[in-house]
Amino acid sequence: xxxxxxxxxxxxxxxxxxxxxxxxxxxxxxxxxxxxxxxxxxxxxxxxxxxxxxxxxxxxxxxxxxxxxxxxxxxxxxxxxxxxxxxxxxxxxxxxxxxxxxxxxxxxxxxxxxxxxxxxxxxxxxxxxxxxxxxxxxxxxxxxxxxxxxxxxxxxxxxxxxxxxxxxxxxxxxxxxxxx
Numbered sequence: 001x002x003x004x005x006x007x008x009x010x011x012x013x014x015x016x017x018x019x020x021x022x023x024x025x026x027x028x029x030x031x032x033x034x035x036x037x038x039x040x041x042x043x044x045x046x047x048x049x050x051x052x053x054x055x056x057x058x059x060x061x062x063x064x065x066x067x068x069x070x071x072x073x074x075x076x077x078x079x080x081x082x083x084x085x086x087x088x089x090x091x092x093x094x095x096x097x098x099x100x101x102x103x104x105x106x107x108x109x110x111x112x113x114x115x116x117x118x119x120x121x122x123x124x125x126x127x128x129x130x131x132x133x134x135x136x137x138x139x140x141x142x143x144x145x146x147x148x149x150x151x152x153x154x155x156x157x158x159x160x161x162x163x164x165x166x167x168x169x170x171x172x173x174x175x176x177x178x179x180x
Contacts, residue, residue, distance in 0.1 A: 047075065048095040048135070056100055056160045058107075058172035059135065062091035077174040083149045085178070087111075089141040092172075094158055098133040104161035105129040107138060114150040121145065152176040 048057035062070045065081060070090050073079070081087070089109045096102055107129070110122040123143045130136045156172040 048097075053097045053099040054101070056094060056096050056102060056105060056158050056169040058156055058158050058170055059093045059095055061089060061093070061156060061172065061174075064088045064090050073174045075172050075174070079174065079176050081147055081176055081178045083147060083178055083180055085147045086144045087147060087154075087176070088144040089154075089156075091137050091139045091141075092156060093135060093137050095135040096131065096133050100133065100160070101162050102131045102160045103163065105131055106159040106161075108157060108159070109141060110155045110157075111145050112153045112155060113148065114152065147176065147178045149178050149180055152178060 048059045058075070060075070061073050063073055063079075064070050064087070065079070066086055092107050094105070094107065096105070106124065108122055108124045110117075110119055112118065113121065123141065129138055153173055153175050157168045158170050158172070160167050160169050
């Protein structure tokens with residue numbers, strides 16, 4: 001039979017194990033999210049799995065409306081917003097398959113107001129992207145768009161370079177319905 005002291009020590013060990021099992025994953029996830037460095041992701045479940053094995057693909061983007069929480073957007077989604085809302089691209093999640101030949105990747109965001117393709121309302125992330133075969137999160141979009149009433153489309157083509165040849169591999173988009 002264990003003494004009272006041994007029972008207390010065993011209870012403390014069990015409690016410590018339970019706390020570590022509960023808190024450690026949250027701390028690890030929190031650390032990943034707070035890092036501004038691009039982090040390759042090894043997850044293989046993405047919509048990019050359905051794309052040709054030699055194409056670079058944008059799987060999803062994270063946006064911030066006004067100064068609210070971040071929101072994940074999939075290709076073809078529609079967001080309902082109000083006039084004078086601000087929209088900021090926070091993060092682009094793209095994948096490079098192992099069969100893709102790439103020596104540089106570029107990601108641009110374009111806001112087309114009322115369906116008119118005008119490239120003056122766009123911005124580009126910094127030009128250093130990971131090009132190894134994996135999925136990557138890229139952020140550093142600092143500019144925000146102030147929205148006006150109407151139907152708008154955000155288009156994010158992903159551009160790869162093979163040698164000096166510039167190729168648009170995929171175009172990710174989502175629509176905005178901006179009311180009064």
